[in-house]
Amino acid sequence: MSNVHPTAVVDPKAELDPTVEVGPYSIIGPHVRIGARTKVGPHVVIEGHTTIGCDNTFFQFSSIGGAPQDKKYAGEPTRLEIGDRNLVREFCTFNCGTAQDEGVTRIGSDNWLLAYVHVAHDCVVGNNTIFSNNAALAGHVHVGDWAIMSGFSAVHQFCKIGEHAFVGMNTSLTQDVPPFVLVSGNPAEPHGINIEGLKRRGFTREQIGHLRDAYKQIYKSGLTLEQARDAILQAESGQPASAPHLRLMREFLGNSHRGIVR
Known part of the structure; x- marks a missing residue:
């Protein structure tokens, strides 16, 4: 050759x-x-x-x-x-x-x-x-589409990182990161939705807003994960443009075996 x-x-x-x-x-x-x-x-x-x-x-x-x-x-x-x-x-x-x-x-x-x-x-x-x-x-380890791993980030075995998630620099992960969520730190902590990444990929303001609401159900409402999943499920039926993304987040929560960064 x-x-x-x-x-x-x-x-x-x-x-x-x-x-x-x-x-x-x-x-x-x-x-x-x-x-x-x-x-x-x-x-x-x-x-x-x-x-x-x-x-x-x-x-x-x-x-x-x-x-x-x-x-x-x-x-x-x-x-x-x-x-x-x-x-x-x-x-x-x-x-x-x-x-x-x-x-x-x-x-x-x-x-x-x-x-x-x-x-x-x-x-x-x-x-x-x-x-x-x-x-x-x-x-x-499983890493979903469009996820970003920053420099010197490290992931423990069997963890899952969801689609469009963002893992910050020097982050140590021992639990799962739901789709669309931004985490950083050692140990890792959640810091909202990966808004800039979603904008670059064409997500609308409305879709990003619905994902932020789902994030609040998981992290800010005091609900258990099962209760948060139920709340996201209810939101899916009323938001057809965002339903596939909300479903992705809800199903990830149900399939997490190591627990999510929380």
Whole structure:
């Protein structure tokens, strides 16, 4: 392949689209599949049973598809799956899954994963997220679409971060973050709705207002979570334009196993 630098080491069993570019001294393992127009910079290691989609860019010194950092891992052929159009900056580490979960780590499409980001085994990252420098996910963490992880934020295993949530710089998360909510601090505390992010994504003033009302039901009203869910359910029927977003928040509360940041 003319797009592979002569110093790169690409296993003959690897499946690379002819348009893939591989930079100097990078290593591609035998069970790797890479889609069209993806660019792999210099000194990148891609190993394990890793599938990468189209139009991704990997900057230098990243380690992709390595064995999970889990003492229970015994060499099972677990996987890493990465979608399309992701930007992966320097020194990122994405691990394959474990047999104790579904056996796969998934990263969606159109994500920005900046320098030193760590995505551990069995994590599920959605689409259009932003991970700033040194953001780190422990194992089994789920991150919804459009969520933002600020620099040096860290997430405990099995936590969930909802769609459009914002996690502030240096935040330590040990509980779930509901959709649309902004949290920061160590330990993390809620600080309202991610208003600026929602404006940039085209949410109307009315929709943002309804989400703020839902936030107040959860955090300011003194209601239990079950009572807050009931109040949000009542609001859904009267607000058709906001109902899908309110439902997303209500269902997240019902599916939280670690409890929410509160």
